[in-house]
Amino acid sequence: KIKEKRVTARGRVSLAKSSRGKVIYTPNMNIRTTKSWIQVMAFVLTNGVCNGFFPNFVRTTRRCSAHSTFLSSSSRLGGNPFRQPYAKYRLMTTTRSTTTDHELTSQNHLDEHQLNGEGPELLIHWKGDHKDDYSFQFRHMEFRGALSAVLQQYTTPSDTNTKLLKNGDDVQFTNALQYDGSVDLPELKLTQFNEAMQYLSLSPDSDESGTTILPIDAVLQAASRCSLVHNIYKIIAKGDNYEDLAQIALANGGFDDLMEGGDNEKNTWCFRARVYGELPESEEEREVGKDIRYGGRARSMTAEKESLIALKPLLIKFKGRVNLKEPDCKVYIFDGLIGGKSMLARRLMKGPQTSSMNPNTRICVTNTPLCPIAAYSMCNIAQVDNNQTILDPFAGSCATLIAATMIAPNCQTVGIEIAHDGIVNRDNLRQDFSTRGLKEPLALIEGDSTNMDTIRDEARNAIGNKPFDAIITDPPYGIRESKSSKSIPPLSELFIAMGKDRDEGKPLLKVGGRLVAFVPVTDEETLEECMPNGDLCREAGLELNAVQEQPLNDKLSRWLVSYTCVE
Secondary structure, three states, rough: OOOOOOOOOEEEEEEEEOOOOOOEEEEEEEEEOOHHHHHHHHHHHHHHHHHOOOOEEEEEOOOOEEEOOOOOOOOOOOOOOOOOOOOOOOOOOOOOOOOOOOHHHHOOOHHEEEEEEOOOEEEEEEEEEOOOOOHHHHHHHHHHHHHHHHHHOOOOOOOOOOOOOOOHHHEEEEEEEOOOOOOOOOOHHHHHHOOOOEEEOOOEHHOOOEEEEHHHHHHHHHHHHOOOOEEEEEEEEEEEHHHHHHHHHHOOOOOHHEOOOOOOOOOOOOEOOOOOOOOOOOHHHHHHHOOOOOOOEEEOOHHHHHHHHHOHHHHOOOOOOOOOOOOEEEEEEEEEOOOOOEEEEHHHHHOOOHHHOOOHHHOOOOOOOOOOOHHHHHHHHHOOOOOOEEEEEOOOOOOOHHHHHHHEEEEEEEEEEEEOOOOOOOOHHHHHOOOOOOOOOEEEEEOOOOOOOOHHHHHHHHHOOOOOEEEEEEEOOOOOOOOOOOOOHHHHHHHHHHHHHOOOOOOEEEEEEEEEOOOOOOOEOOHHHOOHHHHHHHHHHHEEEEEEEEOOOOOEEEOOOEEEEEO
16 A cells, blocks of 8 residues: 555556566656556556456555556456557547547447437537636637538538538537536636536527538547647436446447447547536645646546446446557546536547647747647638648748648648748748648748739739638737838738739639638727728628637737638
8 A cells, every 4th residue: 555645657667577477567656746646546447447356556665666467368358458569549630630539430320420409419628728828719710610611521411301511600519517616716717617618519590491410520520620629529328326327328339339349349448537616625635636727627536436436337348458548449427517417428539739830849930920729720710621722921930821731731822921031931931841741832922912913923823823712811910019000900901902903803812712810909909990991891802700809918919800702
């Protein structure tokens, strides 16, 4: 037994055989923090429950070694996971991918392939549930834009009474959490908690005539490209206790693909329990690893231990090995959601890893690069897709174009930047694409996109002398302050240039194309003062679709604006 509560596994995991010939799992341990210790205990509990015993831990003096006899080769779970190599994890890339934690083709019924009134219940866990500076204001806009782009690939069902959802705007989100703790929360924290997890469903207005369906694989493709999606889950069972969840899951076949004879019987798996509620009251509870974040991934070892024992009739039927680090399938228990029932779920998809395009990972370094989350959100709201042409007239370090090619690898991009190579090096920009295995821009043009007609002509010529499918840009901040009070905002200057090109019969954006941009607004300005006015929009052939504010600090906000080219 280990008396210290704060123990963590450090160093390399070692394997050895005891004098009795048993396989020993021995991580070296230091008494410092709790996170890795929780991981070790989770593995012990999962394997112990499924095999009818719990390993013994022996404490040494200064450093600790955890000695435990794990699964034998005759185990129902397929042998000792440390003796045999792990199954290769299917990495979720930042490009469009239909790879899921379990393949939809393994399902037996049509209604499990689609989202409608009788289909499965899907739950989205959003990123940024505990960070004030995260772009959580753009969650719904980004997801709906990504879903609209994905749905363009699908054909209309032959059944005349069934119609396929074609617009991501027809989905709605319902909170799965409702804070009712005794501690008063600031309004922002309360919003972050309540909206951290939401159910996805079709809007009632989308199903007025006939049956409207939304393919689940379309939802998963959209989630795989949304920077603000952490995970998306399928609810398998709901119950008043953990024992009921196991029986319901066995009855409805929600995990049949992981059992003997299933399509994914060799997939590795792990189990987690999440409890949502107010902060732990005692210092002791804080020490043993309870998460202190509202709405975050509030892992509970107590709930995990209890639920593992209760779910044994289900988990023991899984044929794959346990893998806590990189499992093919993650099984979850959720407690504390609206309704009061415990929920058994499995993860279907995780969002993209946008950190691969963080500013500190790029070769071309600029003073104010656009963050990956914002770049991804803009591209999804613009409904970027493969084989489209994308222009950024204020390209800077090309964050928007990098995000576009990570989402849609076969899109064609062009960037215009007024700064010379001494400030924004074009060769370094191209390396930022090539080193990530991304398609390089067709052209990186030096010049002013708003004042020089030849620059815009050069951009059009790069894609075959035709208009672009989308324009995505983050105009420079601070220009207005450096000029007179009568100076025109960069986005308005772009609209003037687009109106001129349109009059000359060489439009910069095609009809139906989208323009998505950020508009900075200080506390001394109004949005109307900083946005292109109605006359400029009409001259450029653009119609405003949506606006959303993101406060940056007490004195500055940026508004995300989306336009559609209507003529």
